[in-house]
Amino acid sequence: MKHRILPAIILVCALAGCSRFDEMSKNPYALYEAPAESFVHPIMFKTQYNLISVFRGTTVFLAQYAVTTNAESSSRIIGNYNIPEGTSDDIWTSLYLQYGNAMVMYDQAVREGSKSMQAVALILRSFLITQITDSYGDVPFTEAGLLPLSGTTDKYTTAYDSQKEIYRAVFCMLEDANKMLSETEDIHFSALCDKTFGGDLDKWRRFGNSLYARLLMRVAMKVMEEDGGTLELNDTWEALNVKSKLAEFYDCFQNGSGDYPMMRSRDDRPLIPFSTQNETEQTPFYTTTNGIWNSVAVCDVLTRRMLDYTEAVDSDGQKYYKYKARESGGHVEDPRFDCWWRKTNGMPNQLLNADSVKFLDNEEHKSSAGNSLIGRMTYGNDYASAITGKIYDLKNASSYPLMNFSELYFIFAEAGARGLVSSASGIGAYLALLREGVTQSILEWNPYVTAESDEVVDYVNYVTNGELYSGATLNSDNALEAILTQKWISSFFIGIEAWSDYRRTGYPILRTDGPAAGNDKILPTRLRYPSDEPYRNPVSYQAAVDGWLGGTNNIQTDVWWADTKESKAVRLLGRK
16 A cells, blocks of 8 residues: 555645635645544545546546547557556545545544534545545555554555455445434534535435445445345444345435435535636646647547437548438437537547548548547637537536436436336336436536427437437337446546446447457456555555456456456457
8 A cells, every 4th residue: 555645645634724725735735633524625626636537538538438639659548458557546546645534534523523524524435445446446445544543654565455345344334424414413514614515414415325326236236146135244234235225225316305315406416616716726627738638539439329420431441420410310419419529520449540540630530621520528718519509618617526416317227127126127117217317417517408408308309219229219128228328428527437337237338349459359347556556565465466366467357346247248249
């Protein structure tokens, strides 16, 4: 385990007073006593700052949302599964730092006797450690969590915990958090300390339980396959039955209350604010040059799901998909597309470098003025979108969601389609959840439409009635593909979620055997442990590599929850 989570580094927010976030950001290593609540916004902000950076730098390529146009060699392109050593350090470095902050926050809350702040810290710890383990697999957890509180700087040899044990502990933490927040008499804490929920503890409880639903679905199929659907927890919470817990969550979601209240609307989702005016709250893309920003091009895998198209072959013999507008006989466009991309044509992925260069240079992929027709990410200013002419800004948005409200609809739709929740298991029930999930996702992104707007209604009708999934309209046989493909679209710019869902389920079906694909044509199943971990933590690192990884720090071994027969079989379709 790296020394980055020791106390001298951990107290990123340990300055008195929540109104002094500027100073906290400029001097993140100062050691000061601070109330537990003052840790909340710095942890939330820095976590999201790093996750949206990871999305644009890694997830966007692994999940085949986009293709990079800025590479000298196809052998060093993440979308080709050739991930150099050191590329995967970001999540480990940044999120362990924030996990340490959450540990210190929890310890401070215990000393203050504040159950509500202990609960918030437990939710933060649960979110952070699952992001880490979902990225790498087995990671330091139990001993690593003690380092920030130890007061020592001479122990870096923290043992690795199995992912299964980490999830057991996380479910216990989320149960504890829900119980504490149900019993506390506190309603709010300082809004200055919480720019996400304004100190509203009810919203924190709903976020914690919504996160619980996400993580329970993450492990559901593995627990069903390995343990018959029941996961032993601890002496306090005993055992967790996947079906009964998901059913209880679904009832609470439907009712808006219950023992595990969930997010009720888009207003309950955790939106992390950013600002172009305050240098300590700017996005990680604020200083990114236009050239670098425009080096990420929309992948035709995504355009073919969101827009209509005609197949064509350019003069170099490369097949491509040309946007077909609605007025030209195409189907209705996805109202989210304009929010993310400025042009409508997609680029093939996993091309050899020479073929990628030829594709971009080919006149058929340029306008009469010589401008590329390939979509790049929106970034405000005067760059209007190609379909509606509206202006959107992914580069410097005023906020980014840590988790979306719409995700809950997809979680319960999947649970229904799998027969895990009987009250959602009929096709009518999970179809309704799918439709509402797509609607809510559109409204989370597009401020110019409502649920009743023609383009929203028409698109939702299309994705449930059009021949989209395995060449057919939605039915009980292709329901999982339909639900999880739409969940994939809705997970855009949400950290590592799309990549995690793909590893867990195999959906959407992604081609992984393109001409430049490396890693034996296997979409990476994890990130490699950081390049300096063998030197900082040699004994524990080697035990992990020789153990669950089988001898090499590879990107082909499945993490625990992804190692199911179903997931492996579906993912294999991308190589056929």
